[in-house]
Amino acid sequence: MTAKKLHLAAFVSAGPVSGSHGGWRHPKADGDLLSAAYYQNIGRLLEEGRFDLLFIPDIVAIPDTLGGSLDSQLRYGALGALRLDPLVVLSVIAGATKHLGLGATISTTYTQPYSLARALATLDHVSGGRAAWNIVTSFQEAEARNFGLTEQLSRDERYDRADEFLDVTTRLWDSWQDNALVRDREAPLFADPARVRRINHVGKWFNVRGPLNVSRPPQGRPVFIQAGASARGRDFAARWAEIIFVTPGLIDVAVEFRNDLRARAARFGRDPDSLKVLPGIVPVIADTEKQAKALHDELYGLAHAEAGLSTLSYHLGVDLSLFPQDQVLPENLNVPGVEGHYREVSELTRRSGLNLAELGQRYGAGRTTSGFTGTPGLVADRMQEWFEAGACDGFMLQIPYLPGGVEDAVHRLVPELQRRSLFRREYDGSTLRDSLGLARPVS
Ligand SMILES: Cc1cc2nc3c(=O)[nH]c(=O)nc-3n(C[C@H](O)[C@H](O)[C@H](O)COP(=O)(O)O)c2cc1C
Known part of the structure; x- marks a missing residue:
């Protein structure tokens, strides 16, 4: 019996591609991805499966890195075609x-701290x-061009801005003390002016x-997710x-990655257990x-090589049509x-010898981490192996087609994980911090 439980998040694009570029073309995929009902159905299913979190990735441009054209993204319904x-x-x-965590991707480069703090507090x-x-x-350069810039800020400038952005937003969320919203009808005292303060931030x-015009959020502040992989990103x-x-x-x-991150967190004076590493599978x-093999092959065949190459091109910021x-x-x-x-696909290339066209299809099919195709028992075996080896605190499931892939995860995989006492049967509380076992930050 394993006392520690793993955490499960679902990567669900508000667009055509979540786990596989072939997903939206699958005959059983629900094509109505512009409707509220589509997302509510997925949310309800994930909650039935006691998932910690539904996570929505995002970018703020349609990528044109492959051949300097929008064509491959739009034509093949690639990852950035619609969001x-x-x-x-x-x-x-x-x-x-009622219980499912709700993760939004939002850029620190193309928003302002006040509006972001307000939206997430809401x-x-x-x-x-x-x-x-x-x-x-x-x-992406394409994103810079939607926000009045002709080129991107450098990586260091983007992270400098992000650090200051985080300083400002955390202070905005703290600009109301927890008990500032009184709502005493008799007094009357709606909010106590003595418990709401300006932040007076002047920076680079x-x-x-300030203050924020929304009271302190139930979790103190939203749970922070990040995916940077460079040295600066890891810090x-x-x-x-x-x-x-x-x-x-x-x-x-x-x-190696998780150990490195935990050591870095300790250097910042944090408890390494307050950091949950979730690999995407x-x-x-x-x-x-x-x-399972037949479904794998079907999805693989539906993922167009050029769609995957197009997405890989924008992920790397390199036009891969320029190479043989x-x-x-x-x-x-x-x-x-x-x-x-880049590290992920370089490693895959070394291991597999795939040429660029093959790599495009493999990347598009979402299968750079292999071994998670099979019966619920087999997939649970692999997850348990990773978890017990200290490779992760849980997983980000990149669902290959929707909603069928969610149903498979919730009705087949989750019961197998629960049988092994690797995953919760009931939610541990009401907030996402409760599910993750994270403390509520003090103001
Ligand atoms: C698994 C993964 C998922 C990511 N998802 C997004 C995303 O949805 N939107 C985005 O703009 N960047 C996304 N990124 C990019 C990172 O947030 C970060 O900007 C990028 O990795 C560059 O930082 P780095 O140089 O420190 O790695 C993702 C990166 C990884 C590795």
Whole structure:
């Protein structure tokens, strides 16, 4: 019996691709991804499966890195082809659920601390303490061009801005003391002016007087998620993040990454257990090995190689159409985009020898971390192996097609994990912090 339980998050795009670029083309996929009902159904299912969190990734441009064109993203319904606003979608899910955490990806580079603090405090209030924020600094030229810039800030500038952004938002969430909202009808005293203060922040990137015009959120502040993989990104995560989302590919790499993050967190004076590392996996589950293999092959075939290559190009910030498609991905590329993804596909190329076209299809099918296709028992075996090896505190399930993949996870995989006492049968409290066993930050 394992006393410690693993945590489960679901990666659900508010767009066509969650775990596999072939997912939206699957005959059983629900195509109505612009409707409230689609997201509410997924939220309710995840809550039935006692998931900690539904996580929505986001970017703020349609990528055009592959060949300088929008064509491959739009035509093949690739990862960046369409993205609804995560906060609006999560608000809709909040109304249909009671316990499920709600994670929104929002960029520190293209928003202001005041508006972000306000929006997330609102989500935390109306959901009863379930908001989480995936803090991204953004990495595409295409995004810069939607916000009045002709080129991106450098990686260091983006992280400098993010550090100051976090200072400001945490102080805004603290600008109301916990007991400041009194609502005494007789007195009358709606809010106690003595318990609400300005923050008077004057900095390099922001000048913000405060206070916030929303009272302190139920969780004190939303749960912080981060996915930076460079040295600077890891330090940022170690300082701020409570959930870390990674795509390590191999179990050994995952162990090394988690140990590194925990050591960095300790250097920032934090308890390493306050940091939950969740590797992304694409589970393909069916009752028999044969059925799972058939579903895997079906999804693989539906993921167009150019769609995957298009998404990999924007993830790396490198136009991969400029390289011969029958050769392997070059080593030691200068990658202005996500270093973590470059490390992941370089490692895969070394292991598998896939050429660029094959790599595109594999990346598009979402299967750089292999071994999570099979019966519920087999997938649970692999998850248990990773968990017990210290490779993770749980998983980010990148659901290959929706809602069928969620049903497979909730009705097949979760009961198997519960039987092994690896996963909760009931929620531990009412907020996302309760589910994650994280303390509520004091004001
Ligand atoms: C698994 C994973 C998921 C990510 N999801 C997003 C996302 O949804 N939106 C975004 O703008 N960046 C996303 N990123 C990018 C990171 O937030 C970060 O900007 C990027 O890794 C560059 O930082 P780094 O150089 O420290 O790695 C993701 C990165 C990884 C590794």
